[in-house]
Amino acid sequence: AQSVTQPDIHITVSEGASLELRCNYSYGATPYLFWYVQSPGQGLQLLLKYFSGDTLVQGIKGFEAEFKRSQSSFNLRKPSVHWSDAAEYFCAVGAGSGGYQKVTFGTGTKLQVIP
């Protein structure tokens, strides 16, 4: 069974600073990888996804993520954070063979942006 770890529960960055949120997964083959964002009081919204091909994936709102097989990682990055990026971010991994391919979510990283 697959698993996903987000080692940082809470991160604080200054507005305009760069951001990197960490995500590590465990799965024997190449998984499907996702990053979602949840603004306060809202459901989750997809930022980006990796299925195959180019390991650097561009998403919405200026985010990108890089799949590194050797490190079993899929870290989310943004070069300059805006106050509106304050939210909770979830990494997810989808894996399985045949039938339904299960998606497992990480425990989330809450991002605080200070002026």
Added chain:
Amino acid sequence: DVKVTQSSRYLVKRTGEKVFLECVQDMDHENMFWYRQDPGLGLRLIYFSYDVKMKEKGDIPEGYSVSREKKERFSLILESASTNQTSMYLCASSPSTISEQFFGPGTRLTVL
């Protein structure tokens, strides 16, 4: 745009009550999901459905049941609510087994 709606944003129930949480999607998606979200635990899958009248247990199905009589509607049922079921409940849908999921705004359920 895909829209997933949930019947209530906030719900307060008493221990032992039967609780229905309704979810409707408008994009003809095959798959629908129910998660609960708790601080520090992320999202945990309760049940999912890949077709009308079909359901599969997720990771934490105990104390819950589901119903999918129509493709667009997926209901979560708490037969006898307990205080440990106080949580945020999120519904989602997706067009295929491995693709992005579209989430509703969530229902915050409090069981007293």
